[in-house]
Amino acid sequence: MTTAVEFQQVSRHFGAVRAVDAVDLAVAEGEFFAMLGPSGSGKTTCLRLIAGFERPSAGHIEIFGEAVEGLPPYRRSVNTVFQDYALFPHLNVRDNVAYGLMVRKVGRAERGRQAEAALELVKLGGYGDRRPGQLSGGQRQRVALARALVNKPRVLLLDEPLGALDLKLREQMQEELKALQETLGITFVFVTHDQGEALSMADRVAVFNEGKVVQVGTPQDIYDRPRTRFVADFVGSSNVLPPEMTRRLGGPESWASLRPEAIRLMDPATARISGPVVSIRYLGAATRFTVDLGGISLAALAPAGSVPPAIGETVGLAWDASALHGMEAQ
Amino acid sequence: MVDAVAPTAAQGLVARASDLIWRRPRVLLFLLLTPPTLWLGIVYLGALGALLLQSFFSIDEFSGLIRYELTLKTYGELLRPSNYDIIIRTVSMAAAVTFASVVVAFPVAYFAARFARGRWKALFYLGVMLPLWSSYLVKVYAWKLILAKEGIITWIFEGLGLMPVLDLMLAIPVIGGNSLSVSYIGTFMVFLYVWLPFMILPIQASLERVPASLLEASSDLGASPRQTLFTVTLPLALPGVIAGSIFTFSLTLGDYIIPQIIGSSRLFIGQAVYAHQGTAGNIPLAAAFTVVPIVIMGFYLWMAKRQGAFDAL
Numbered sequence: 038m039t040t041a042v043e044f045q046q047v048s049r050h051f052g053a054v055r056a057v058d059a060v061d062l063a064v065a066e067g068e069f070f071a072m073l074g075p076s077g078s079g080k081t082t083c084l085r086l087i088a089g090f091e092r093p094s095a096g097h098i099e100i101f102g103e104a105v106e107g108l109p110p111y112r113r114s115v116n117t118v119f120q121d122y123a124l125f126p127h128l129n130v131r132d133n134v135a136y137g138l139m140v141r142k143v144g145r146a147e148r149g150r151q152a153e154a155a156l157e158l159v160k161l162g163g164y165g166d167r168r169p170g171q172l173s174g175g176q177r178q179r180v181a182l183a184r185a186l187v188n189k190p191r192v193l194l195l196d197e198p199l200g201a202l203d204l205k206l207r208e209q210m211q212e213e214l215k216a217l218q219e220t221l222g223i224t225f226v227f228v229t230h231d232q233g234e235a236l237s238m239a240d241r242v243a244v245f246n247e248g249k250v251v252q253v254g255t256p257q258d259i260y261d262r263p264r265t266r267f268v269a270d271f272v273g274s275s276n277v278l279p280p281e282m283t284r285r286l287g288g289p290e291s292w293a294s295l296r297p298e299a300i301r302l303m304d305p306a307t308a309r310i311s312g313p314v315v316s317i318r319y320l321g322a323a324t325r326f327t328v329d330l331g332g333i334s335l336a337a338l339a340p341a342g343s344v345p346p347a348i349g350e351t352v353g354l355a356w357d358a359s360a361l362h363g364m365e366a367q
Numbered sequence: 368m369v370d371a372v373a374p375t376a377a378q379g380l381v382a383r384a385s386d387l388i389w390r391r392p393r394v395l396l397f398l399l400l401t402p403p404t405l406w407l408g409i410v411y412l413g414a415l416g417a418l419l420l421q422s423f424f425s426i427d428e429f430s431g432l433i434r435y436e437l438t439l440k441t442y443g444e445l446l447r448p449s450n451y452d453i454i455i456r457t458v459s460m461a462a463a464v465t466f467a468s469v470v471v472a473f474p475v476a477y478f479a480a481r482f483a484r485g486r487w488k489a490l491f492y493l494g495v496m497l498p499l500w501s502s503y504l505v506k507v508y509a510w511k512l513i514l515a516k517e518g519i520i521t522w523i524f525e526g527l528g529l530m531p532v533l534d535l536m537l538a539i540p541v542i543g544g545n546s547l548s549v550s551y552i553g554t555f556m557v558f559l560y561v562w563l564p565f566m567i568l569p570i571q572a573s574l575e576r577v578p579a580s581l582l583e584a585s586s587d588l589g590a591s592p593r594q595t596l597f598t599v600t601l602p603l604a605l606p607g608v609i610a611g612s613i614f615t616f617s618l619t620l621g622d623y624i625i626p627q628i629i630g631s632s633r634l635f636i637g638q639a640v641y642a643h644q645g646t647a648g649n650i651p652l653a654a655a656f657t658v659v660p661i662v663i664m665g666f667y668l669w670m671a672k673r674q675g676a677f678d679a680l
Contacts, residue, residue: 090583110586123584127602127675137588140598188588 039066039101041192041224042087047096048248049082056082058248059096064192064226066101069218071227071235074245075271080228083245084194087226088117101191111140115192116185120200122177124169130156130180131165137188155183158217175206182217192224199234211238232272236260244268261296265365269294276335278361286310288361297325299360300337302346308353314346328352422654431648441651445659450639450652454659457636460551460626461619464558465566468615469608471559472566476607477600479567480574491571495564503561507628510557514547514629521546544631554630558619565614573607574600609671613664620660636660 044062048055057079064070072080085091086098089110098105105113116137124133131152132139138148149165156162159179169177178198185193195214199207215238218225229235235242236256243253244267252264263269266277275294278286283293287309305311312328312335319325323338324345337354339345346352388395424433425440444450479491498506513519524533537543537550544550577600585595601608623637634642636656643653671677 088583088587090586110583111589111591115587117584117587119580119584121578121580123578123580125581125584125599136585136590136598140585140588140590140594184588 040064040099041066041068041101042226043099044083044086045097045099047083047086047093047098049079049086049091050094055248057086057093060248060250062243062250062253064224065241066191066224067222069215069225069227069238069240071229071239071242072245073229073232073235073242073272075230078245079248080230080243080245081196082248084117084196084226084228087192088115088194089113114190115194116188116190117194117196118178118181118185118198120196120198122169122181124177124180124184126169128169129165130161130167130169130172133169133180134165134184134187136184151187152183155187156180158186159183174201175210178202178210182214186217186221186223190223192226195225195227197228197230199229199231207234214238236272244272246271262362263294263364266292266294269362269364274336278333282330282333283361283363286361287358289363291363292366293361293363295335295356295361297336297338298323299356300335301355302337302339302343303353303355305351305353308355310355311351311353313351314348317345317348328354418654418657421650422658424651426649426651433651441655442658444652445655450656453634453636453639453656456633457620458663460555460558460635461616463555464562464619465612465615467555467559468563468566469570469612472563472570472611473604473608476567476570476574476604479571480577481579495567498560499564504624506561507557507625510553510560511548511629514553514556516546516548518548548629549631551630554626557625557629558622561625562615562618565618566608566611569610569614570604570607573604573610577603606677609668609677613668616667617660617664620663 040063042062042064044060047057047060047062049057060079060083062083072083074080082091086093087100089105089108089112093106100113100115125136128136131149134155135143135148135152138151143151153162153165156164159182161176161179161183164172164176164180169180172180178201181198198214199210202210211234214225214227227235227239236259239256241253241255242259244251244259246267252259252268254262259268259272263272263275269275269277273296275296278288278293278295280290280292284290286295303311310330312330314326315329315334316327317324320338321341323340325336325338326346327334327336335354422441423437423439424435425438426432427434445454475491475495479488483491515521521530521533524530533547536552537546539552542551542555544553547553547556581599581603582595585599586592590598621637623635623641626635627638636659640653640656643649643656
């Protein structure tokens with residue numbers, strides 16, 4: 038499979054700040070690739086390195102096998118959907134979408150036609166004459182998408198594109214983006230700090246922390262087999278257990294993660310591990326409760342329909358040995 | 368029992384006044400706007416109206432007294448070659464100064480808005496504003512010395528062996544002259560210097576409001592830096608350019624001191640107004656002259672609006 042974007046030991050330092058620190062990455066062609074991490078973890082800087090807004094302090098970047106270190110953004114076959122959409126306020130929607138064609142000297146009639154087609158693609162057909170200021174956040178988002186797609190980029194970069202939308206709209210756009218990517222077959226590189234978004238949409242996820250890529254893998258890999266404490270903590274709200282605790286609970290002497298949903302409730306009389314419930318949080322689809330095991334509290338889920346325990350009640354806990362996943366300390 | 372912190376009735380006049388303002392925001396608006404409205408409405412617009420009215424009177428050529436009958440005769444006088452020349456001269460100078468101001472101010476404003484941070488920003492504001500702190504007359508007389516035949520510019524050109532260039536410039540008909548200080552080139556340079564801050568600041572303010580992501584988006588979509596400048600940066604900075612050009616254009620149209628101190632003895636509109644309302648006592652003609660810049664500026668703004676200069680606002 039062709040590699041769309043490749044990073045070899047890429048660093049980007051701002052003074053003493055190592056925004057991106059010796060990152061190796063390979064994004065395959067046609068892949069939906071998510072870069073996940075907390076703010077300041079270097080994921081957006083990586084995206085800007087691909088787009089060409091930043092130049093690496095060290096290392097090597099290739100886009101479809103072509104070295105791009107000296108290549109300005111306007112000579113790269115990638116397009117970006119910006120976090121703030123960055124629509125041109127002085128142009129109407131059609132001219133915004135046709136902008137990339139206009140600067141490439143495509144004729145007026147042809148670019149009008151292509152812009153309209155791109156707007157149809159994002160379900161905004163007939164909106165061409167409006168101004169960006171007259172659109173809602175979700176519609177602006179679609180215009181930004183159409184404006185990038187009309188140029189037929191080989192890689193589409195999306196910088197937290199759904200961050201400003203409300204939950205309902207975000208879920209809808211997630212599905213549409215995923216469907217769009219499958220139809221068009223374009224490589225998507227998607228930056229987000231929302232682990233749910235990354236897991237549900239991406240083919241592969243790179244988890245960033247402090248300028249480094251901590252783990253790359255399929256969503257299942259990342260979720261079930263986090264490589265480090267940070268990944269376990271950040272992706273889903275796993276129980277992170279220190280080595281001595283893991284041993285006490287029947288695992289190897291190393292840091293380990295234990296997913297709340299892997300924990301089963303048992304009769305405390307027969308259970309090997311038990312403790313009092315210290316807090317309860319109702320989540321709708323499940324009830325999340327915390328059990329004190331002396332020195333550590335373990336979060337577990339009681340699915341909707343089952344009777345959740347009450348605060349103070351002693352409960353027994355059990356899980357499959359494979360659910361206790363050992364990982365590196367960092 | 369501890370005293371409860373409960374809402375209490377307003378005590379005293381100030382407290383009651385602030386409660387009233389809270390309940391009726393229009394009262395505050397009224398209090399805030401009345402003084403400026405009185406000032407602008409009566410003192411400023413009233414004076415302007417009186418001036419406009421004067422321009423529709425005429426002067427009796429025999430007695431030199433003003434005839435208080437509405438007529439367009441005075442406006443007809445504006446079209447006499449000697450007066451018409453004054454208008455053309457002033458408008459050309461104002462246009463040249465405005466155009467040059469945009470060219471000089473834009474890079475400075477662009478640097479300040481896009482790149483200058485912290486200390487550099489402070490230095491920029493200081494550099495642009497500092498000339499405005501000193502007296503306008505002092506600056507103009509200083510320029511007179513700089514531009515004089517024995518001045519520093521001549522000295523520099525001599526030192527560099529470029530005197531033929533300066534002589535060639537001064538030999539250009541109409542805008543040349545004996546020395547820079549008595550030529551239109553000199554007048555132009557001083558106007559440009561004096562009004563430049565009024566162009567830099569609005570452009571800088573408008574560029575400041577253009578998010579960096581728009582320029583990145585333009586580049587991302589394939590526009591070269593040149594295309595980005597002409598299709599994104601300039602259109603978005605246009606309101607600032609227009610605002611700045613209103614300053615430079617109208618200030619040049621109305622100024623009567625700079626052309627009097629530096630330049631040839633031929634009159635500009637401001638000087639004509641000064642002469643007619645003073646010794647000549649021809650207030651109607653002076654008023655008619657003042658109407659010219661007002662009409663030109665009105666027309667200019669109307670054109671700018673029609674061309675969509677304010678669409679990005």
